[in-house]
Amino acid sequence: MDQGSSAQYRSVFRPGLFDGQRIWVTGGGSGIGRCVAHELAALGAELVISGRSADKLQRVADEIGADGGRCSWRAFDIRDEQAVQTNVAAVLIERGPVQGLVNNAGGQFPAPLMAISKRGFEAVVANNLTGGFLMMRELFTQCLQGQGGGAIVNMTADFRNGMPGMAHSGAARAGMSNLTMSAACEWAHAGVRVNAVAPGWVASSGMDSYGPAIQPLIRQLKEHVPLRRLASEAEVSAAIVFLLSPAAAFISGVTLPIDGAASLGSPLFPRPAEGGNAPFEGFHRASTPEVLK
Incomplete structure (x- = not known):
């Protein structure tokens, strides 16, 4: 579609749902993170987006501004503990308290397990697990624990049957799901809910x-x-927005699969060649990846 500012995000959630709230989306410069930032802004949230590419972040902030939303950005590497601490502190001083975090940033590369070096393995784990932990910890200790509540949604992936060809990512994503459960229990006393989503192929x-x-x-x-x-x-x-919303006030510690049932089934039950359902296409600035055209 990619219709620009002439259209608006067609969210299924009520207008103004996040009025007065500030939500941070990591990896907000492209892909799912960009889409989440747009939907939250359309629902009234003030966005903070972060990532490593200032150009991408500025582009998304400009898009959100053109659509009538509010968005600021900060470029840094979530794998750098000092950078995370410094940027979280700066946002809290400059923008004010943060009520929600979407821990979306990550990345990996395809490779058979036997060909993955120690450095490559650790880099992917840092991208998809350690960096998310640092963002969670700093926002909790610097802000969320003292304001009576908040919500965190972490990004994992469809690792239910392992991730052959991307074992380093599968290990990190499974770790994030387990970290989500631990944080949900430890931080419940502060009114902070922690959940995760596990997308399949998007x-x-x-x-x-x-x-x-x-x-x-x-x-x-x-x-x-x-x-x-x-x-x-x-x-x-939409799944992330639901988990951030008041409707999910008693949901914490879960990992929600978003995979069209791809992680289920058996070779004994054949999959039909046709059928299925129509997608929900709420993002007015979405475009089809080149590889699928």
């Missing part, structure tokens, strides 16, 4: 980051999904 810009050898596989992914399609970014965003 038609987002991240698909274009993989090389030519992987692209034919990406085009075949929908054949392995019982709903016979990939998820839209807006479908992942």
Whole structure:
């Protein structure tokens, strides 16, 4: 679609749901993070987005501003403990308290387990687990624990049956799911809820980051999904928004799969060649990844 400011995000949630709230989205410069930031801004939240690319963050902040929302950004690496501490402190001073965190930043590369170096393994774990832990801890200790509550939604992935070909990411994502459960228990006394989402295959810009050898596989992914399609970014965003919302006030410590039932089933039960359902396409600035065109 990518219709620009002439359209508005078509969220299923009520207007003004997050009025007066400030929500931080890591990895907000592209893909799912960009979509989540747009939906939250459309629902009244003041956004703080972060990532490593200032250009991408500025572009998303400009988009949100053109659509009538409020968004500031900070460029830093969530794997850097000092940078996380410094930037969280700066946002709290400059913008005020933060009520929600979407721990979306991450990344990985495809490789067989035997070919992954120690450095590569640790880099992916730092991207998808350690950095998220640092963001959670700093926002909790510097802000959330003293304000009577808040909500955190972490990003994992469909690791239920392992992640052959991306074992480093699978290990990190499983760790994030377990970390979510531990934090939900430890921080409940402060009124802080911690949940996670586990998307399967999502038609987002991240698909274009993989090389030519992987692209034919990406085009075949929908054949392995019982709903016979990939998820839209807006479908992942809607689940995150729900978990941040008051409707999820008694939900904490869960990891919600968003995979079209791809993690379920048996070879004894054949998957139909056609059928499924229509996607929810609420994001007015969404565009189809080049690899899927």
